[in-house]
Structures are given as C-alpha cells and as structure tokens.
Amino acid sequence: MLITRRLEFDAGHRIPNHSSNCRHLHGHRYALEVTLSGNIITSEGAPEQGMVMDFAEVKAIAQRHVVDAWDHAFLVYAQDTVVVEFLRSLPGHKTVVLAAPPTAENLALEAFRILDAAYRDVYGNQLKLERVRVYETPNCWADAVRGQDPSLQGKG
Numbered sequence: 001m002l003i004t005r006r007l008e009f010d011a012g013h014r015i016p017n018h019s020s021n022c023r024h025l026h027g028h029r030y031a032l033e034v035t036l037s038g039n040i041i042t043s044e045g046a047p048e049q050g051m052v053m054d055f056a057e058v059k060a061i062a063q064r065h066v067v068d069a070w071d072h073a074f075l076v077y078a079q080d081t082v083v084v085e086f087l088r089s090l091p092g093h094k095t096v097v098l099a100a101p102p103t104a105e106n107l108a109l110e111a112f113r114i115l116d117a118a119y120r121d122v123y124g125n126q127l128k129l130e131r132v133r134v135y136e137t138p139n140c141w142a143d144a145v146r147g148q149d150p151s152l153q154g155k156g
C-alpha cells in the first residue's frame with residue numbers, strides 16, 4: 001500500500017548558470033509530496049489500525065526535517081559564491097547552502113536523503129519512503145524515487 005502526504009512551503013532560489021529567467025533571484029511556493037509504502041496496521045484497537053502511518057505523523061516528520069528548515073529560506077548552491085557571500089552579509093538571514101544547484105530535481109533528491117532516515121518502521125509494517133516529489137510551480141515537478149537515481153543507490 002502507498003500513502004502520500006503533501007506539504008507546502010515558500011523559498012527563494014536561483015539557478016546560477018541558467019540561460020534564462022531562473023538565474024535571477026526569485027521564489028516559489030513549493031509543494032513537497034512524501035510517498036510511503038508499508039502494510040496496513042491490523043492490530044485490533046491500535047490508534048493506527050487501518051493505516052500505513054497516520055497522515056498527521058507523516059506530516060510532522062516532513063515538517064520537522066525539511067519544511068521547517070527550508071520554509072522562508074533562500075536555497076543556494078554552495079558554488080554560487082557571490083550569492084552565498086551576499087546572504088552571509090545579511091544578519092541572521094535564513095539560508096540553506098546545498099551541494100548542488102537548487103533545481104526541483106536536486107531538492108527532491110536532498111529531501112529524499114533527509115527523510116529516508118526519518119521515517120522508521122515503528123509498527124513492524126515495513127514502512128519505507130518510496131518517493132519524494134517536489135513541485136517548483138504547479139506545472140513543474142521532479143520525483144526522487146527509491147532505487148532510481150544513481151545518488152540514491154543502496155536505497156533499493
């Protein structure tokens with residue numbers, strides 16, 4: 001069984017080497033969709049009976065590990081030194097420095113890496129993170145899928 005929870009957040013970014021508009025500093029209302037697989041919990045009387053995981057708990061984990069860190073932050077590529085230095089000059093600015101340009105693809109991969117360790121099979125129902133989808137706009141999104149990207153090797 002697969003279940004998906006959607007969360008939304010706002011963040012700024014730029015794609016420094018982009019040939020068009022995306023090299024400018026701008027922001028998005030991102031959406032993050034977390035898809036988990038697992039067996040439905042059947043323990044009679046358990047609060048989670050009938051669920052793979054309580055959607056509230058799915059949300060709480062993604063919120064704590066990704067959304068709280070990225071919401072109203074500027075997501076910047078570490079090699080984008082001019083912007084990194086500028087953001088450092090702003091006292092107390094919320095900045096997230098990433099090892100790769102902040103495209104939807106790289107944000108989905110980064111969120112997958114962070115969240116994979118965060119979702120634990122506490123009910124013995126083989127709970128596992130399967131996919132993280134990041135919407136950059138309502139029309140553009142990227143999927144990081146377990147076992148499909150070379151950087152997620154070993155997560156199969």
Ligand SMILES: Nc1nc2c(c(=O)[nH]1)N=C([C@H](O)[C@H](O)COP(=O)(O)OP(=O)(O)OP(=O)(O)O)CN2
Pocket residue numbers: 015022102103104105136137138139140
């Ligand atoms: N494969 C990717 N392509 C692009 C990415 C990306 O992350 N992965 N990102 C961008 C820009 O960040 C840009 O903000 C996206 O805007 P745009 O292409 O304009 O998307 P819209 O949904 O607003 O498209 P409209 O045609 O304006 O409706 C670019 N490419």
Ligand SMILES: [Zn+2]
Pocket residue numbers: 013022026027028136
């Ligand atoms: Zn953008």
